[in-house]
Amino acid sequence: MANFVSPGVYTIEKDISEYAPSINTSIVGIVGFAGKGPTNKATLITSQNRLIDTFGQPSEDLIGQGLEGSLEILEQTNSLYFVRAATSTAADASATMSLGACPSLLVSGAANNAAIAQGFGVGNPLTLRIQVYDNDGVAQYTDNSNAGKDFVIPAATADSQAEAIRSVVGGGLDADKAGVYSTGITGSTAAGMALSGMVFGSFAGSGASMSVSACSGTTFLEASGVSALAAVSAIEGTAHYGVPAAIQMASAVRVYGSTVSTVGANAATYEIESLHPGAGYNAGTRTDGTVSGNSITVNNLGSQNFSLNVNQDGTTAENFKTSFVGSGAFIEDVINTGETNVKSDTIKGNLQKGGADATGAKLTDFAGQLHTLFGTTAFAVTTQYLAPINATSTGTGTAVAMAETTTLNGPRFLKLIPATATSLAGGANGDSGDTTTALIGTAAEDPKTGMQSLDDATINIGIALVPGIQTEAVQNALITLAESTQNFLALVSPPVGVGTVQNAIDWSNGQSSTTAGSRTSAINSSYAAIYWPWVKVFSVFDGIDRWLDPAIYGARQMAFTDTVADSWFAPAGYRRGRLTKPTDVEVKLNQGDRDSMYSGGNVINPVVSFPQQGITIFGQRTTQRSPSALDRINVRRLMIYIRKVILAATQRFVFEPNDQFTWSQIEGVLNPFLDDIQRRRGITEFRVVCDESVNTPLRVDRNELWTKVLVKPTKTAEILIFEINLTNQSAQLGSL
Numbered sequence: 001m002a003n004f005v006s007p008g009v010y011t012i013e014k015d016i017s018e019y020a021p022s023i024n025t026s027i028v029g030i031v032g033f034a035g036k037g038p039t040n041k042a043t044l045i046t047s048q049n050r051l052i053d054t055f056g057q058p059s060e061d062l063i064g065q066g067l068e069g070s071l072e073i074l075e076q077t078n079s080l081y082f083v084r085a086a087t088s089t090a091a092d093a094s095a096t097m098s099l100g101a102c103p104s105l106l107v108s109g110a111a112n113n114a115a116i117a118q119g120f121g122v123g124n125p126l127t128l129r130i131q132v133y134d135n136d137g138v139a140q141y142t143d144n145s146n147a148g149k150d151f152v153i154p155a156a157t158a159d160s161q162a163e164a165i166r167s168v169v170g171g172g173l174d175a176d177k178a179g180v181y182s183t184g185i186t187g188s189t190a191a192g193m194a195l196s197g198m199v200f201g202s203f204a205g206s207g208a209s210m211s212v213s214a215c216s217g218t219t220f221l222e223a224s225g226v227s228a229l230a231a232v233s234a235i236e237g238t239a240h241y242g243v244p245a246a247i248q249m250a251s252a253v254r255v256y257g258s259t260v261s262t263v264g265a266n267a268a269t270y271e272i273e274s275l276h277p278g279a280g281y282n283a284g285t286r287t288d289g290t291v292s293g294n295s296i297t298v299n300n301l302g303s304q305n306f307s308l309n310v311n312q313d314g315t316t317a318e319n320f321k322t323s324f325v326g327s328g329a330f331i332e333d334v335i336n337t338g339e340t341n342v343k344s345d346t347i348k349g350n351l352q353k354g355g356a357d358a359t360g361a362k363l364t365d366f367a368g369q370l371h372t373l374f375g376t377t378a379f380a381v382t383t384q385y386l387a388p389i390n391a392t393s394t395g396t397g398t399a400v401a402m403a404e405t406t407t408l409n410g411p412r413f414l415k416l417i418p419a420t421a422t423s424l425a426g427g428a429n430g431d432s433g434d435t436t437t438a439l440i441g442t443a444a445e446d447p448k449t450g451m452q453s454l455d456d457a458t459i460n461i462g463i464a465l466v467p468g469i470q471t472e473a474v475q476n477a478l479i480t481l482a483e484s485t486q487n488f489l490a491l492v493s494p495p496v497g498v499g500t501v502q503n504a505i506d507w508s509n510g511q512s513s514t515t516a517g518s519r520t521s522a523i524n525s526s527y528a529a530i531y532w533p534w535v536k537v538f539s540v541f542d543g544i545d546r547w548l549d550p551a552i553y554g555a556r557q558m559a560f561t562d563t564v565a566d567s568w569f570a571p572a573g574y575r576r577g578r579l580t581k582p583t584d585v586e587v588k589l590n591q592g593d594r595d596s597m598y599s600g601g602n603v604i605n606p607v608v609s610f611p612q613q614g615i616t617i618f619g620q621r622t623t624q625r626s627p628s629a630l631d632r633i634n635v636r637r638l639m640i641y642i643r644k645v646i647l648a649a650t651q652r653f654v655f656e657p658n659d660q661f662t663w664s665q666i667e668g669v670l671n672p673f674l675d676d677i678q679r680r681r682g683i684t685e686f687r688v689v690c691d692e693s694v695n696t697p698l699r700v701d702r703n704e705l706w707t708k709v710l711v712k713p714t715k716t717a718e719i720l721i722f723e724i725n726l727t728n729q730s731a732q733l734g735s736l
Contacts, residue, residue, distance in 0.1 A: 018665065020649040020673035025567035025641050026077040026559040029461040029488065031085060031439055031451045031478075032066015032468070033431035035059060035280025038339075039086040040441065040449040042459055048074045055084060056280035057541050063431040065468030069552040072537075072581070077559035081459055085438040085450050090430025092273040093281035095296055095422045099268050100135070100204030102413035103255040127152050128199070129213045132177045134300065135205035135257070135417055140177045148211065176302035177202055178210065201257070202302050204415040208257035259417065265354040270331070270416060272296055272349045274427055275339060281346070283423030287542075290314070294346055295421040305329065306415050310346050318344055324351075324414045347424075439466060440477040451478055454488075461488045462567070462640060463558055467549040470495040470517045479623075482527035486643060489558075489622075489636055490528045491551040494604075496586065501593045504532045505602050508623070523603070526630035528623045529554060530604045532597070533589070535582035535615065547586060550607050553579050557617055558637070568638035568682035570620040570716045572605070577617035585609045594618060601625055620716065635713045638682055642711070645673060650707075658705050663690040666707055674711065685712040 004010055029042065037043065037055035045051045051070050058067035070082055131148035132140040141149040178201055201210035260268045274281035274294065283293035291314030299307045304325050310318040320343075322334040332351070335344045342348070351358045430438065441450015454461050464482065466474055475492045482490040494507040495517030506512045508530055510522035523530065531550035539546045554571070557579070561571040571577060589597075589608050597604040598619050605619030620633040629635045649669050656662045667688050674686040689708040699706055727733065 018649070018652065018669050020645050020669055023641065023644050023648065024079060024460060025462045025637065026562040027079045027081065027460050027462050028073050028077065028555050028559065029081045029083065029451075029454045029459075029464040030066050030070050030073070031083045031454070031464070031466045032064045032069070033062045033086070033429060033435075034067055034082075034084045034278065035062065035427075035429050036274070036276060036278040037082075037084050037280075038276050039084045039090065039430070040453060041447065042081040042083050042453045042456055044459075045070065045074065045080045045082050046078050051080075051082065055082060056278070058539070060542070061279075062429060063435055063469070064466065065549050065552065066466070068539075068546070068548060069465065069467035069555070072548070072552050073556050073559060076556050076563065081454065081461060083451060083453050085435070085441070086277060086430030087433040087435060087438045088430070089428055089433045090277035091426060091428040092277050093279070093294070093424035093427030094271060094273045095424050096262070097270040097272060097296065097298065097419065097422065098205075098262070098417045099260040099270060099414055100206065100208070100417040101258040101260070102200045102202060102204045102415065103208055103210040103257040104200035104413060129211075130178055130199065131211045132201040132203065133207075133209045134203040135207040137207055137209075140203075148213070176300075179303045200413050201255075202413075202415075203257065203300055203418070204413070205257050205417040206259040209254055210257075211254045213253070260414075267352075267354050268358075269352050270349060271352050272335075272347050272424070274424055275342060275344065275346055275348050277427060277430055279427045279429050281424045281427045283421075283425065294424045296347070296419070296424070297421055298416045298419045300415070300418045304413055304415065306418070308335065308416070310344060311421065312346070318346060320344070435469075436471050436473050439469060439471075439474045451481060455481060455485050460644070462637070463491065463555045464488045465491040465549075465551045465555055467552050472519050472521070475523070476521070479523065479525050479528045483525055486527070487640065488527075489633065489640065490525075491531065491554045492523065492528060493531050493534070493549050493551045496534045496547050496549075498532075499587075501587065501589070501596060504604060505597060508602065508604055522625075523623045524625045526622045526624040526636050529621065529633055530623055531607060531617065532604050533586035533607055535579065535586070535607060536584040537582050545583065548582070553582070553607070554605070554617065558633075566680055566682060567641050568634050568677070568680075568714065570632070570634045570718075572617045572620040572633075574613055574616060577620075578613065579607070579615045579617065582615050585615060603631075620718075629713050629715070632716065634716055638677075638713055642674075642677070642709075646670065646709070649673065653705070658695065658700050658703065660691070662705070663695065663707075666690045666705075670707070670709065674709070681714055683711045684714055686710060 002010075002012075034055035035057075043054060045054065048071050051067070051074060055067060058065070058071065066082065066084075070080055074080055128151045129148040130141070130151060134140065143149075178199060180199055199210070199212060201208060262269050281294045283291070283295045286292050293313070295311045295314075297309040297311060297316070299309065301307055301321065304323045305321060306323065308320045308322055308331070309316045310320075320334045321329060322331040323329045324331060331349060333343075335347055335349050336342050337348050337350055339348070437450075439450050441448060441452040443452040443455065447453065448455065451464070451466065454464060464478060466478055469475075470493065475490075478490045478492070482488050494504045494512075498504050498507060498512070498517065503512065507517065507519050508523055510519050512519045531554045534547045534550055535553060536545050537548045538544075557571040557577050558567070561567065561569050561576045564576065569576060585607055587593075589606050594606045594608065596602060597606050598621065603621045603623045603625065605617060605621055607615065608618045609615045622631055622633055622636050624631045630639070650666060653662060653666060656665075667690050670688045674683065674688065677683050678686060687708075687710045689710070690706070694706040694708050695704075
């Protein structure tokens with residue numbers, strides 16, 4: 001405490017309002033397999049829709065009933081953690097997207113040789129007639145009688161020639177169909193004028209093309225001594241002899257785009273994969289004719305851009321505007337390449353060269369890095385020239401014989417080729433192979449895998465199960481985890497089809513070797529409970545009845561009990577154990593069956609179909625064999641709750657002085673908490689002792705602070721006995 005040495009008024013704030021926090025007792029942890037979604041991670045699910053969106057629909061193809069169980073339990077609680085297990089057979093679904101280059105044509109030249117020498121570009125207004133065709137050969141400009149669109153480009157010097165062209169062609173009006181790219185080489189030099197502006201069509205692929213013709217008296221002039229080859233090179237975008245090649249086009253020059261090769265060391269593709277493994281991402285068709293899974297749609301946008309749509313069940317779920325240019329819209333920045341800092345909830349992507357990852361190479365320009373990254377042989381771009389004329393300084397000339405096609409030495413303006421609904425395929429769920437190891441997982445890795453991920457201080461699991469899985473090693477591992485963490489109750493059941501009550505009892509006692517499932521060790525723990533027989537439930541996903549693990553409904557009724565009462569009430573009987581959704585039970589149990597399952601050291605909680613009351617859970621035993629208060633579920637759940645609250649409420653006292661003041665504070669926190677449970681019928685009596693009787697001098701010297709909490713849990717009335725006495729008429733009933 002501060003020492004005040006001068007006159008004045010001071011305030012000191014002390015918080016002595018400590019109280020025990022409230023903890024949700026209905027949070028269920030489920031471990032199972034799924035067709036999509038993150039693996040080996042306890043994922044919070046708050047609704048049935050969220051479960052299906054994240055992990056997909058249940059399917060008979062999946063081992064176990066993790067998804068079915070989660071859907072049933074989520075009808076009674078809004079907090080569930082699902083852990084998707086996966087073996088080494090899990091695989092991402094994927095789709096290969098084709099890359100292509102857009103058709104392009106260099107626009108350069110000057111009015112005459114004198115203008116070239118003086119550094120001028122387009123000495124007179126230039127009119128270009130452009131027609132752009134998409135990858136299917138469909139013309140984009142249809143409102144002009146000459147089957148093209150005229151662009152009038154004002155006169156400009158070499159320094160501003162590209163911008164003059166851009167202002168007309170790529171200034172926004174037609175940027176979705178054609179555009180202009182400036183190479184960045186400007187100035188009053190021949191090379192500057194030759195490379196200052198390139199017109200391109202915005203559609204990529206070998207089927208895409210663009211025709212360009214100079215009209216309305218416009219001329220391109222060739223400098224003296226430049227060959228026809230140089231003229232071709234100028235159209236391709238390369239300079240020869242250091243001077244611009246100039247031609248007058250008597251008819252259109254038609255330039256085709258390209259489809260990038262997918263074969264060879266320099267092959268280029270864009271590989272899209274599901275963000276997580278699973279067959280749930282594979283596109284397909286359901287029995288009712290509806291579309292399932294994921295597909296990708298690529299749409300063309302202006303300039304270097306395109307849109308990539310991620311479709312879920314035939315409907316667009318995500319839309320990304322992206323490109324292969326190194327900017328904020330670069331495709332890897334948009335959808336990302338893995339599970340870290342993901343932008344998409346469904347996919348990841350990788351640019352590939354020759355089958356190897358080339359994601360790190362962003363394309364900072366339209367052409368240069370493409371050559372460096374993929375080499376010149378990866379892109380075969382065919383251009384068709386239609387009767388160009390070799391011009392002279394007077395604007396006249398003769399036709400030059402040139403090959404009809406030629407191959408460029410590199411692409412420009414790389415884009416994904418538009419495609420409709422390219423399906424993801426090849427995904428595998430990872431529920432084949434060593435499923436036992438996958439479900440159990442390991443705590444030796446970071447992060448933990450399988451059910452071990454439920455051992456997490458940041459989550460609050462009160463109930464856990466692996467529904468539909470009756471493997472002995474998996475069930476034993478779950479019970480062991482419950483005991484070691486002391487955080488939850490593990491629910492298990494015999495396999496479906498054990499047949500008889502005796503077989504179910506033998507299974508629980510470790511004496512089963514039936515074809516339905518074997519067990520060699522008895523289950524004996526206050527942190528576990530067994531339910532049997534299985535129940536029949538109608539599945540809305542495939543329209544048929546299915547047998548579901550009764551442990552699912554054990555967890556469901558615990559969540560229901562917490563809603564209508566408290567966790568220390570028995571989740572059984574006609575008030576809190578009645579199941580309204582199942583339509584039948586695997587085995588009809590009579591009174592003798594129930595007596596055998598529930599007494600004589602046996603610990604199975606019966607699921608009974610009563611003629612009038614319906615299907616009901618009619619037991620609440622843990623699997624503890626020795627008789628004590630902890631052989632009942634309501635008491636075990638009470639003690640789990642008390643332990644969690646005490647730990648949460650008393651952490652603040654660590655490193656406080658170990659004296660009477662702190663002892664009194666601890667009692668002040670715990671007494672109201674336990675009194676509240678007593679008033680809510682959880683305990684009948686309690687006492688908190690935190691004084692010198694438990695904090696002996698030796699314990700204080702060892703820096704230990706002890707508190708003894710004594711509680712008398714409320715027992716349930718499971719056996720109701722009514723003694724009926726008959727008397728004669730002379731008896732005085734008031735005295736009996």
